[in-house]
Amino acid sequence: MPLSAGARFGPYEIRAPLGAGGMGEVYRARDTRLGRDVALKILPPELAEDPSRRARFEQEARAVAALNHPNIVAVFDVGDGYMVSELVEGEPLRASHPGLRKTLDLAGQIASGLAAAHAAGIVHRDLKPENVLVTKDGRAKILDFGLARIRRNAAVASGQTETATVKTEPGTVMGTVGYMSPEQVRGLEADHRSDIFSFGVMLHEMLAGTRPFLGETSVETMMAILKQDAPDLPGSVPETVRTIVEHCLEKEPANRFQSAKDLGFALAQSTSRSDSAPVLAARPGNRRRAALAAALMVLSAAATWWLSHGTPATQWTAVELGGPEIALSPRLSPDGHVLAMLAMVDGNTQVAVMKPETGSWNVLTHSRDQGMVTHLSWSQDGASIYYSRLTDVPQGVFSVPFLGGEEHLVLENAANPAVLQDGTVVLSRLNGQNHPQLFRFWPETGKLQELPVQPDDMRDHQVSRDGRHAVVTGAIYGKAGKSSLIEVDLLRATARVIPTPELDWLTFAGMALSPDGRSVLMSARSNTLSRVIRVPLDGGARPQDLFRVTSTIWGLDAAADGSVLANLVDRPTELVSFPATGGPAVKIAGFRETPEWDMVVALPDGRAVTPVEVAGLTRLIAVAPGKTPSPLIQTPEATTSPVTAVGADRIAFLIGPEPHDTIAIANTSNGRIGMRIAPGKGMIESLAASPDGGTLYFGAGGSIWSVASSGGEGRRICPGSWVVTAPWGGLIVARTEIAQIRLFELPAGGGPERAIPVNRTSPLLSLFITPGTIRADRRMLVSLNVADSWFNPLALLDLDSGKVTRIAGDGVSDLHSGAWSRDGRILASRKGMQGTIWRFTPEVR
Template sequence: MAFPAGARLGSFEILGLLGAGGMGEVYRARDERLGREVAIKVLASGYLSDPEQLRRFAGEARTASSLNHRNIVTIFEIGQSDGQPFLAMELIAGQTLRKVASGALLPLRGALDIMVQVAEGLSAAHEASLVHRDLKPENVMVARDGAVKILDFGLAKPFGEAASGELARSLSKTSTGIVVGTASYMSPEQARGHAVDFRSDQFCFGLILYEVLAGRKAFAKASAVQTLTAIIEEEPEPLAHLNPKVPPPLLWIVDRCLSKQPEERYAATRDLARELKQLRDNLSRLTGAVQQGTSETRAVPVAATTVRTGAAAPTTRVTATTSIPAPAPESARHRTARVLAAALGALALLGGGTGFGWWLGNRGAETESAWKGDLILGNTTQVLASRLSPDGQTLAFVTPAGGVTQVAVMKPASGDWTVLTTRPDSGSVYRVAWSKDATRVYFDRVTDIPHGIFSVPAVGGPEHLVLEDAQSPEALPDGGLLVVRTSTQGEFRIHRFSPDTGLVSPLGPPVVAESVGLALRASPDGREALFWGRLATEGAKSLPRQLHLLDLATGTVRPVTGELPVAPPYAFSADGRSVVATVAVGDLFRLVSVSLDGHEVRGLLTVTSRPSSISPGPAGSTYVCLSESTQEVLRFPVTGGVPVRLGAARGALTSPALLPDGRVILPGLVAGRRRLFLRSPSGETRPLVDTSEETAPPVATLGGTRSVFLAGAPGAPPSLVLASIEEGRIQRRLPGTEGVVPQDLAASADGRTVYYPDRGSVWAIDVDGGTPPRKFTTGHGVAAFPDGKELLVQRNGINGVDLFRVPVTGGHELRIPLQGNLRLAPVPLSGRAVGPDDRIVVTVASRDSWRWSPALLDPFTGTVERIPVVFEGDVQSSGWADGEGLVGLGVSLRTELWRFQEIR
């Protein structure tokens, strides 16, 4: 029934009709109790006897009211008047996105302003474990002030952990095989009637983003059935053809959202929102580069399609000029390659490479030349490390198989590849190396400790143990091997091993053990080797980590790159005259060639994902494995299950920092600078402190009102600072902490002392005093017991990780026993690892899995019980939240293997 002006629904007076549809009407009304105008949604009278529609109507109310976000419509009241159910919600003075986007194309920035807000609202729903399932332009309102609100959660469905809760029961569960939604805005899995999760909404978001950029729907057929078929089987017309003004990075975001396979979309919608926001904020640079790009290069767009056996790989041309790749008329789908060609290379030159660009400019370095890129492996196949054979014909790489990582080989010319090793219970493979005659592949197996060096024939066959208790093999021309062992002091030592005689001889000084293994690369002539780290000699431990060159004849070591801040990966060039290494340039990564004396530097190419391995090949080619790691703060019960995702981190988060009120401290990047942010459960985010300095993890919270973290001017060594969380300001710098590199921070129960591990020692500092830190004991991780009388100290040694109870006043240490097959992973403890009942949450590794996972350790019996958290990645550095829950750091990984060829 229609409601005339003046009619009443509960305490609301109807003022007029706003709109009507097949399922009901929306009215403008006045809330007489609060004196505000609202929107009233009522169900059409024809549906009042339909239990399914009544369920859906009530479900929308419960769903939307459970969400509190600026980009989701607010539900004020759920009511019923004379048998008529209604919803009272905020009144939005504006238009639907359908009306806003009708007619002429929206300006690019205006379209992005809208879609960034849609993505942020959608992310909030997904982090609350809800998928919308009916996202379309009609369900997006754009207010007059530009604010965007997502409407109509009538088809929303819980997924993950929430699917078993009360909300799920109130919404009921749509059975698999039942198609719900709007035909033109469905994902392929939704169109098939399959079960859906948050990635289905990402596809729908991609459809809307495509439409506002192209001015027409991606899939629009004569009938709903034809439209659904097209969504499942066809590809939309390339967006670049319809709107040439769309920059390539935005094209790739659309392509990733519109991937047919859900696993090829975003691992978290928060990542999608962040990428879109960063692109919008840098749009002037991108569009400026588009306008300037002319004749210097004519490139094809990046296309990262799934590579099948024997299929030709997609190509891109990478350059550091201000040109942007011009779209080419290709019918193949563009997947996200994460190698942004000249567009983001231009961004690096425009503003990302402040210090490094100056350094190169003053060394007379050449600018980057143009490169052609071929995607070799990616999407569904993870490539964790790769090495090209000496004859340049075969790639060996590490990939997950059967729960652990194994050795695989591939012929790049054909795309054929196979897994060589199959042992499921001896640890995971970390690094591979070829024998000089290319007949065998050497590799290591590691859990929490190295189990040995092995070899396997390149054509297949059983693997053989070569040397126990060693890792990081590197073959030499004389048939010998370089390997790494861990000393009794917990330091890395490089050794030379002769398989013929069995002789193992140490080479060079010890190296501080700050990661899982030490990457070695031998020169082609076998006279020298590269490694990256910090020498464990007096005075050298305080120096920055850097690339070193080891003379294998004398054992002497010298730095290679001097002031140039290179980081792994690295490799000798094919001729052995230079080193190919990686330099971070803002959010980008630049591959450079450095002469062995460090005086000549040449820029090679710029990529947007972090390289994890470099392997120079024949004829000027270079194979690069790119990886993109996503860190998320996860909350889960001690019994495990599907975690609640509290937020994604942009930056190196060591362990989660959760406040008693549910807010979480997360690292991020703003204008190329590191920042810490405070994020509320509703998704509201603000800087942790008001400062022009960079702020970064690790973070310790003191009673929920103060925090300690790293801060410092850009480019300067940071120091630990004490800050007020509520006031948002730094209160003082902690003396004597400039240049420290703490792996994590732990606060005492009274909040007066902070402990941290740094370079093999545990340090203590009084946060309210003026004294510098004092060395407390040796160790690589630390947490505080709730009673304030003891510390839990982690020590990584040759036999693995040990934990000790250490009195804060000194005295006898008690080693905590460990029972069972699970081993402690060599990652720092969370500062909140010890619970109220003294149970300890640890990170464990096992021989049958390459994933690290949380576990509960009983300090009295030594029993370790794995916590089964449902997450595609490592869950590490977990700690106790207030109450019985846990928070941990979820780390997922996406990789691609590329072959780059310089165009001369």
């Protein structure tokens, strides 16, 4: 029965009704104890009289009450069938009609409130304009956290949105039709990323005036959410905002913003720049891709100009340079007038040069039978460009004249050159112990000088213009540990680690030495953004953020005018299935961001497991056809490859931060970790299990080891880095030798080895020799490092004859890892490539 003005409800005096609905009646009331007006919600009898539902409601209300955030309506009291909250003087978001800037400001406030709730483990599940109030002073307030979990069917009044509870086989669909996420429509478990989808629907409606997913019935609307893309936003909406909305509205949760905090950051940058967006110039004839890349950028308005001793910059402008469709690894000539780069030509990288002012470019190298080109370096006089060629192992360091001519082999079986002023070259090569080491090479005499560094070769070596110092990433030779930033004194042949404790948790990608040699620029992935950071080499100042983008940055270079050249790369990955004989691939799932080691493993229950980047951490994601991908392991820690099935119902993987030296074993049915094994052998490169699951095999420290899956001490089996178990119980071991990768077959416990005579015309890609790849007929799935392509195709290797037969590869994407599914098809991860070069210029006040 409705309460009238003046009635008492405990210590609350009713002032006036505010509204009524399926969740009960809401009143404006006076808290007579504290002398303040509040909103009093009295639950309907059928809900208040259900003990389990009432207890759940009270538990969630108390959880929200613990939040103290300006964008969440505060809960003051909760009791037997009622809840008391902050009284907001304002109007529902649907009734407000703000302009673009205010819309983005309100959206950022809502994202901030969501981030606070999600951090406390609370998911809204019914985010919509009716559940957001806007105060008279312009503050957004989110209502009704957690109520969607227990909401019954609400009466649908004319002009109101419909709240539906629809029973389905997998579970219960709960939420408001039109604002549901795809996983809610399917009745699946909805985590915080469901709120991000609903937020995207709401923001799209705020910008366009209508909901993106509409149907004449609730069912039609739900089908639109599952199957249709959102319509284009009006042309007045900036590209950066369009992409934020699109990112929120990804059908698969793993492809959306992975946290409301990251979403809020992106919105904050768009808001701060809505009147003066980044200057983004596209080359003629390719406006669509340039617009897409521009939209993906999120520039830090708080950036500083690293060449101006900390002078504050108002913004960084970004201009896309010309060049090929896929351009990588920018390297400016010593005079700064010409840009060298890697150009993707017919599926393989070649050396190319370009005039940045005009965008005109031409290719200098043309060989397709010596491997891909990597790691560019100019000679100090600008006459030649040095580079590496790579297949499964380094083929050598080469040079080519800038004005054109034949390629010249400088040193075989070497990589990653950096040319000094005197013509000597700092490079990487395997030493006599078959370990990578840094060397200085004199081309005229052939002299090689060892330098005390074990490089990781993931970033270009950098040398100062005076030839006294080099900066590389790796480890001091003979000292194991995480890859670090290292300065090499080339006169004394000594090295030291540059301490960067503030950055130890980051994984770096690109690197460039400043023109004055006093600092190094590094790009690092941080959550869903890439940061460009200035690191002083003398340790006299803290590392300094310059700008951030949403794409991964592979390569950097620093110009004398203070601008930064950045290679923006996106590698969308799909999990696909195709017949063993080749043929069209069927997409199972897609992920915007996966680690470079994109392994796929087939579980006995039919699911596939692959590592995916989620909110800055690598997590193992389980994928089943027709279902939304979801995290497999119940832990907040990073879970990553290598990974292997262990028996019928367990999985082994690496857990925790780098250097990835700890194995965890979890139950595949509930994701609970039952065992951790820290063998103490260094970083683990490969992982496999015996057919019965009783023994694990792993590669670490240049050896293959075994350990019981129940724990214990590791036992060395043989030299090697990668190991796979065969269905008959034997092992296949891979070793990197001076000029090739070789495979050996041996018993599981060690013993006599048989070399597998691999066809050398199809070198193997050792990093992706993974579990589940061998059939009973002794055919093994392998990824190839072919000489004629930058991309890696998938092939079948006959373990008896060594014959290699390509079965899949499209020339525009990598097929790194394959596994046999239960139906005899091949599961594989297919990683695409998008690469552009941009010039970022600081504008200083």
